Amino acid sequence: GNVAQQLETRVSAVVGALSGVERRRLCVGLDSWHAAAVSCEGLHFRIFMSDGPHGVNTRHHQQRYGTTAFPTGINLASSWDVALVREVATAIAAEAKEIGVNLLLGPCVNIVRHPLGGRNFETYSEDPHLAARMAVAFIQGVQQAGVGACVKHFACNNQEELRKQITVEVSERTLREIYLPAFEAAVKESHVAAVMAAYNQVNGTYCCVNGHLLNEILKNEWGFQGIVISDWGGCKQIGQSLFAGLDLKMPGPANQDDISSLRAVPDRVVDQSAARLVRTVLRFGCAKPFTGIAASPVKCAGQVTISRKPHRDLAQRAATESFVLLKNEGNLLPLTASCLREVLVCGPNSDALTVGGAGSAFVFTTAAAASPLAALKGLLPGNVSLRHELCDPSAAAALASGVDVAVCICGAPPRFEGEKRDRPTLDLPDGQNDLIEAVSAAAGKQRTVVVLEVGGPVAMPWLEHVAAVLWVGYPGTMGHTAIASVLLGKACPSGKLPVTFPRQLADSPAAEGYPYVECKHSQSKQQRRQRANSYTVNYNSEGLDVGYRHFDAARLQPLFCFGFGLSYTTFAYSGVVAPAGPLCVLHVERIAEDSLSAEVTLSVVVKNTGKLFGKEVVQLYVAPPQGAGIEYRPPKELKAFSKVGLAPGQQQRVSFTLGPRAFAHWGAAGGWVITRGTYTLLVGGSSAQQALLAAAVTLN
Numbered sequence: 198g199n200v201a202q203q204l205e206t207r208v209s210a211v212v213g214a215l216s217g218v219e220r221r222r223l224c225v226g227l228d229s230w231h232a233a234a235v236s237c238e239g240l241h242f243r244i245f246m247s248d249g250p251h252g253v254n255t256r257h258h259q260q261r262y263g264t265t266a267f268p269t270g271i272n273l274a275s276s277w278d279v280a281l282v283r284e285v286a287t288a289i290a291a292e293a294k295e296i297g298v299n300l301l302l303g304p305c306v307n308i309v310r311h312p313l314g315g316r317n318f319e320t321y322s323e324d325p326h327l328a329a330r331m332a333v334a335f336i337q338g339v340q341q342a343g344v345g346a347c348v349k350h351f352a353c354n355n356q357e358e359l360r361k362q363i364t365v366e367v368s369e370r371t372l373r374e375i376y377l378p379a380f381e382a383a384v385k386e387s388h389v390a391a392v393m394a395a396y397n398q399v400n401g402t403y404c405c406v407n408g409h410l411l412n413e414i415l416k417n418e419w420g421f422q423g424i425v426i427s428d429w430g431g432c433k434q435i436g437q438s439l440f441a442g443l444d445l446k447m448p449g450p451a452n453q454d455d456i457s458s459l460r461a462v463p464d465r466v467v468d469q470s471a472a473r474l475v476r477t478v479l480r481f482g483c484a485k486p487f488t489g490i491a492a493s494p495v496k497c498a499g500q501v502t503i504s505r506k507p508h509r510d511l512a513q514r515a516a517t518e519s520f521v522l523l524k525n526e527g528n529l530l531p532l533t534a535s536c537l538r539e540v541l542v543c544g545p546n547s548d549a550l551t552v553g554g555a556g557s558a559f560v561f562t563t564a565a566a567a568s569p570l571a572a573l574k575g576l577l578p579g580n581v582s583l584r585h586e587l588c589d590p591s592a593a594a595a596l597a598s599g600v601d602v603a604v605c606i607c608g609a610p611p612r613f614e615g616e617k618r619d620r621p622t623l624d625l626p627d628g629q630n631d632l633i634e635a636v637s638a639a640a641g642k643q644r645t646v647v648v649l650e651v652g653g654p655v656a657m658p659w660l661e662h663v664a665a666v667l668w669v670g671y672p673g674t675m676g677h678t679a680i681a682s683v684l685l686g687k688a689c690p691s692g693k694l695p696v697t698f699p700r701q702l703a704d705s706p707a708a709e710g711y712p713y714v715e716c717k718h719s720q721s722k723q724q725r726r727q728r729a730n731s732y733t734v735n736y737n738s739e740g741l742d743v744g745y746r747h748f749d750a751a752r753l754q755p756l757f758c759f760g761f762g763l764s765y766t767t768f769a770y771s772g773v774v775a776p777a778g779p780l781c782v783l784h785v786e787r788i789a790e791d792s793l794s795a796e797v798t799l800s801v802v803v804k805n806t807g808k809l810f811g812k813e814v815v816q817l818y819v820a821p822p823q824g825a826g827i828e829y830r831p832p833k834e835l836k837a838f839s840k841v842g843l844a845p846g847q848q849q850r851v852s853f854t855l856g857p858r859a860f861a862h863w864g865a866a867g868g869w870v871i872t873r874g875t876y877t878l879l880v881g882g883s884s885a886q887q888a889l890l891a892a893a894v895t896l897n
Contacts, residue, residue, distance in 0.1 A: 208476045211237050212468065220471040221459040224435060226449030233445070233474045233482070242482035244474075246347075246447075250303030250319055251285075251553065251673065252560030253293045263502035264292050265674055266552045266560035267512045270305055270331075271652055272519035272670040274321035274695035275762075277814040278840050279334040285515050286338025286346075288508045293344050295503050299481045300345040300391060304335045305558070306379035307354050309653070309696050310736070310743055311707040313620040315357035318554040318652025318671050322695035323744030324759065325375055326835045329382035336387035345390030345481035348383040350428060352376055352410055354395035358619045359732065361431070364398035367736035372399075373863040375743050376736075377414070384419045390477055391424045394443060396431045405432045411442025424473045436462045444470040504562060504674065513675035513682075518812075520683055521692040522763040523666040527643055530665045531686025531765055532602060534577055539600040541584045542570050543593045543636060545627065546650045547606040548585075550680075553671045554609075554652055556616025562674055569606050569648070572681035588627065590635035597639035604684065605633050605663075608650030609671075623656045623702045630658055637662040648680060654698040657756065668694075686765065691812035691840070693762035693883065697745050700756045706739035706747035745884050746831035760816050760835070760883040766807030766845065768882060770815075775799045775878055775892035782871050782896050797855040797894055801880045803841060804848035812842045813882060815851045818889065819859055822874025830862060830872075833879055853880075860896060873897055 212220065215235070226232040227243070234243040248254035251273070253264040267273075267289065273282050293301055305316065309323040321328040332348060339346040353365040353376050367376065383389040392415060395404040404410060405427045415421045424444040432438050432446040436458035446455065459467070522530070550567040553559055574583055584600065586593040597603045607629040614620060624630065637645040637659060645663040649655060652671050660666070667690065672679055682688045699705050742750050745759035776797060803813055817837040821830035836859040839851050857871060864870035873896055881889035 204476065204479060207237055207479055208472055211235055211475045211479070212471050215471065217464060217467070220467050221462070222451060223471050223474045224439060224445060224459060224467065225451035225455050226445065226447045228450060229429075229448040232447065232449065233478045235475055235478055237479060242478045244300050244478050244482055245298050246300045246302055247293060247298040248303065248557040249289055249293060249298075249301040250305050250558050252289060252562075253296065253298060253301070254557060254560055255296065262296050263504055263562050264560055265289075265504040265508040265512055266562050268516045268519050268673040268676070269318045269553050269558070269652060269671040270320050271318050271322075271695060272516065272672060273335070274327060274331050275521055275670060275692040276515065276518040276840075277327070277693055277695075277838055278518055279330055281515055281518055282331055282334040283338035285511060286335040287342045288511055290339040290342035290344040292503055292508065294342070298344065300347055300477075301339055302347045302349065302393065302557070304332050304346065305349050306332045306383065307350055308376055308379075308743060310355040312623060312654045312696070312699060312702070312705055314355060314653075315614055315619040316554065316556065316558070316616060317696070318614050319556075319558045321379070323697060324695070324835050325378035327695055327838070328379040330838075332379045332383045333387045336383055336389050340387065340390065343481065345423075345477060346387075347391035347393050347426060348380060348389050349393035350395035351380055351392050351404060351415070352395060353399050353736070354397055356619055356734070357617055360617075361396045363732050363734050364401050365734050365736055366400060368740065369867070370863040370865075371736060371740050374741055380415075381419055384415065384421045389423060390481055391426050392421065393426050393428055394431060396428050403431070403433075405438045405443050406434070406441040408441040416442055422473070422476065424470075424477050434458055439466050439470055444473050509675050512673050513679050516669070516672035516676050516679035517683060517688045517690075519670060519672065519692045520679070520690045521668040521694055521761075522690040522765075523668055523757055523761070524660070524664070525763050526664040529602070529643065529646060530667070530684065532684055534581070534685055537577065537581050537601045539582050539584065540573075540577070541586070541593070541597050541600045541603040541636070541640065542573060542606065543586045543596070543603065544606040544629065544632065544648075545588050545610060546608045546648075547604075548587060550650055550676050551609050551611050551613070551671060552673055552676070554614040555612040558616070567674065567677035569677045569680045572677040573604075573684070576681050576685050576687070588629075588632060590628070590632045593632055594635040594639040597636045600640055600644065602644050602646060603636045603640035604646045604648065605636055606648045606650065606680070607633065608648075609652065614652045623654065623699075625651070625655050630656075633659045634662060646684070648684075650676075653696060654756070656701070660756070689765045689809055689811045690762070691764060691814070693760050693814045693816075694757055695759070697748055697755045697759045698757040700754070704748070704753050704755070706742050706744070709738065741829070741831050746834065749832040749884075758883055758885045760814070761885065762814070762883070764807070764811045764813070766805055766809040766811035768811070768813045768843070769804045769806045770801055770881055770890050771804070772802040772850070773799065773880060773890050773892045774801075776894050779895035779897045782873055797859070797878075798852060799855070799878050799880065799892060800850050800852040801890065802848055802850050803843065805843035805845055808845050810842065810844050812840055815839050815841065816881060816883065817853050817855075818879040818884065819855070820877040820879060822872055822876060824874065827872055827874070828862065828865075833884070835884070871896060
């Protein structure tokens with residue numbers, strides 16, 4: 198429309214007024230966090246960036262600000278609530294704007310390929326559809342608030358160990374069906390402002406010089422109009438990277454090698470990147486130098502706090518919605534406060550939660566350390582005696598004897614998960630398994646609750662010895678209050694797992710060949726790097742069978758399946774309605790939105806059969822046709838979901854509409870294709886086959 202036309206006119210005018218040297222200088226950052234300073238119509242613009250997948254990270258800025266640490270990416274995904282994610286993103290953008298940030302380096306949408314990935318907590322899911330829906334909602338929330346979003350890390354940055362050296366070997370089909378859909382949705386649906394190119398190599402070429410990824414797919418095929426930014430230090434040679442499709446090398450300033458390299462780049466290549474940078478800076482950049490903080494922020498210990506109560510309330514609600522109740526034998530939870538006299542609270546995370554994982558995604562907050570113990574004390578009646586022990590199994594066992602309930606709050610210490618490192622094991626660290634076993638033996642199985650604060654799966658050798666398990670991920674600034682509220686029934690858990698929890702590491706699809714153990718055999722960092730220069734991570738070993746797809750195909754029983762989560766109430770499914778007759782496939786190859794004669798619709802009735810209000814995540818999976826000569830597809834794949842809240846006895850018909858891509862796969866000759874045949878639509882409350890109702894649809 199007129200707005201877009203006016204923007205392009207301004208972009209042309211600004212670029213046209215720049216000299217060749219000035220256009221080239223745009224392609225390298227000004228410093229660690231600023232880029233693309235230009236003038237237009239008497240106003241000065243520039244891009245100011247900050248990390249921020251779940252809160253604005255200001256730890257590298259000249260002034261440190263106390264911002265709101267929202268629940269991490271894996272928590273947002275475990276809420277399965279796109280409206281909530283959009284709301285959280287809008288709040289993060291508001292805090293970003295308040296400190297002058299106009300390009301937020303998030304969301305992180307890399308697929309959870311392996312349970313030990315160091316940044317699994319920061320991203321969303323093992324499933325590309327769930328990751329894509331979360332990404333679109335987050336980007337929309339940020340950008341509708343006037344801040345640009347930068348989706349990352351493009352592509353296949355699914356481990357931290359030696360991420361700057363390894364090469365990922367992956368087929369085009371696996372790339373398109375598993376690792377790229379979230380990026381594609383970010384570009385096509387939410388028109389993301391920026392894409393960050395990853396450190397690693399894909400099929401032998403570093404992402405910052407990977408023309409197939411950046412030019413062929415991202416810009417030409419998907420029509421991306423924003424800027425491609427290098428991960429910090431990931432661009433080694435700016436001239437070569439510009440040819441491949443990179444637009445901005447970060448961090449700056451430009452060094453002599455950059456200046457020499459840029460001189461050799463033809464004007465036509467530079468002008469394309471310059472236009473993209475100017476378009477982005479005019480779309481989201483600040484129109485004047487940043488001079489201060491609005492709204493009279495509160496000074497705290499020499500820092501500036503901009504996190505305020507509405508955002509902290511939202512953080513608490515988001516945390517509550519994300520918690521996954523994994524076990525609740527005998528309905529031990531919620532705890533009835535009026536029936537409690539003696540309560541043990543133990544575990545290293547009981548005194549102070551780990552707000553988030555380490556690295557660029559960590560959010561600095563001036564709030565006091567979040568204490569679940571203090572939150573429980575504040576919600577329990579004054580006549581309840583709270584016993585407390587941090588880590589000693591013997592002391593905790595002595596205190597557990599005779600209590601009404603023992604709550605073990607365990608999980609990750611600071612820096613257990615984070616950037617530049619993968620987890621060494623699936624086990625809880627620091628003897629926490631021994632602590633849980635000792636407490637459950639003393640208090641009794643039916644009186645023991647475990648709260649797990651960790652950014653992904655952990656081994657649970659004590660699972661059969663406890664009555665209840667609540668997974669809380671990294672719940673952010675208000676996680677302590679959210680935990681107490683859920684334990685005491687002031688809120689009902691409604692999260693579902695966005696990843697599969699395996700029984701053992703060997704059951705994971707990418708367990709064989711995962712480089713952590715082998716890399717650690719080298720004694721020095723230099724030796725590890727030398728080995729990694731030729732280290733290939735073979736994604737083709739599992740191919741499409743990532744996460745639950747693998748467990749389905751291998752008929753392996755996980756500890757807890759993808760999409761699983763209990764509630765304090767119960768739900769029943771009935772009345773599936775699907776298309777009665779066959780639908781016509783109008784275009785089998787190179788499918789488009791009109792490739793089916795009609796959209797495929799399915800609806801199901803969901804009823805709250807319990808005694809409390811609760812929310813259910815209704816999940817729709819598609820199973821492919823079976824038969825000789827049909828190309829392999831995973832047994833089933835998530836293609837739609839909806840979260841609904843129901844009062845006791847209330848029921849609702851939930852409807853889904855599926856387009857052609859829900860039935861398509863990437864063809865051997867390139868492009869999305871649909872195989873004719875009968876597809877099975879499976880709907881229910883988790884990915885477990887026994888929990889799903891089935892309906893068939895035939896595509897002829």
